[in-house]
Amino acid sequence: MxxxxxxxxxxxxxxxxxxxxxxxxxxxxxxxxxxxxxxxxxxxxxxxxxxxxxxxxxxxxxxxxxxxxxxxxxxxxxxxxxxxxxxxxxxxxxxxxxxxxxxxxxxxxxxxxxxxxxxxxxxxxxxxxxxCFIPDAVSTPWAAITTTAGVQAARAVGVWGVGGLGAHAVQLLRMVGAAPIIAVDPLPGARERALHFGADLALDPADPEFASLIGEATGGV
Ligand SMILES: [Zn+2]
Structure with missing residues (x-):
């Protein structure tokens, strides 16, 4: 073969x-x-x-x-x-x-x-x-969200990097009930996709207002 x-x-x-x-x-x-x-x-x-x-x-x-x-x-x-x-x-x-x-x-x-x-x-x-990619791109963020981070409903969550795994993380966080879901990525296309997949907010980490925007979205958390 x-x-x-x-x-x-x-x-x-x-x-x-x-x-x-x-x-x-x-x-x-x-x-x-x-x-x-x-x-x-x-x-x-x-x-x-x-x-x-x-x-x-x-x-x-x-x-x-x-x-x-x-x-x-x-x-x-x-x-x-x-x-x-x-x-x-x-x-x-x-x-x-x-x-x-x-x-x-x-x-x-x-x-x-x-x-x-x-x-x-x-x-x-x-x-x-x-x-075929469920064993990695879906199960990896699933374990990170439910086991490692122990995310619960209404918890504010940031996803740094919304590529292959991060894009799935956003969708899984929506299922878990996290809020707000904040996607962080330097690529405009990745940020747009994250919003389409259910992120509440998508930020550019190079944005000078980045920290204050996160603070605003999370009530200062
Ligand atoms: Zn892999």
Whole structure:
């Protein structure tokens, strides 16, 4: 099969012919239908980011993956061939969190193998292209909002940077009931999109009135 692989020692990225993986015990194989490109992938290729737990020096990139199960390993229950799924961006292994497409082979390939516990079925109404980036661009801000920050309804929240993750953060904050939601980004296009997605206010961090505008919007908080 073809796979987009990075040699982290030489920094060389190439689409290569490699052996097809197969589902081992407790695993499934999916035929990949869509895979997202994260800025972390760019940083990996540029060498700004290094895998911490990769065995060897080459890895198939891609931690945002969706597809169809086409092989089910021994001992797997509740998942069937033909099911549409997305893959979580990583899993626990050896007492640490391993990232798919960084510490082990990911989804920039025709086939990807995943432990059954990190497979999430998706509804027919959700396209593979929309589903594939949920494991990163949606779940990351979701965890930041609900777990790390513990945001509650009516809490004022600022989102610094409303790109891929931030744009989703704004929508999730709307669901949680945060108010006001203040988007902060130097790019006018990103600020406009944030307002469209439900931000109450979108500010340029270089605006000389920035601090007073935030103070005004939050009653001085
Ligand atoms: Zn990512």
């Amino acid at each position: 073809l796979a987009g692989r990075l040699n982290v020692s030489t920094g060389k990225f190439a689409v290569e012919e490699v052996d097809e993986p197969h589902a081992g015990p407790g695993q499934v194989r999916i035929a990949v239908r869509a895979a997202g490109v994260c800025l972390s992938d760019v940083h990996l290729i540029q060498g700004m980011l290094k895998p911490l737990y990769l065995a060897g020096d080459s890895v198939t990139l891609g931690h945002e993956t969706a597809g169809v199960i086409d092989e089910v390993g021994a001992g797997v229950t509740g998942l069937t061939v033909g099911e549409r799924v997305l893959l979580q961006a990583g899993e626990f292994g050896g007492g640490t969190v391993l990232t798919r497409g960084v510490d082990y082979d990911g989804g920039w390939a025709q086939y990807a193998v995943s432990s059954a516990a990190t497979v999430v079925p998706i509804p027919d109404t959700l396209s593979f292209e929309q589903a």
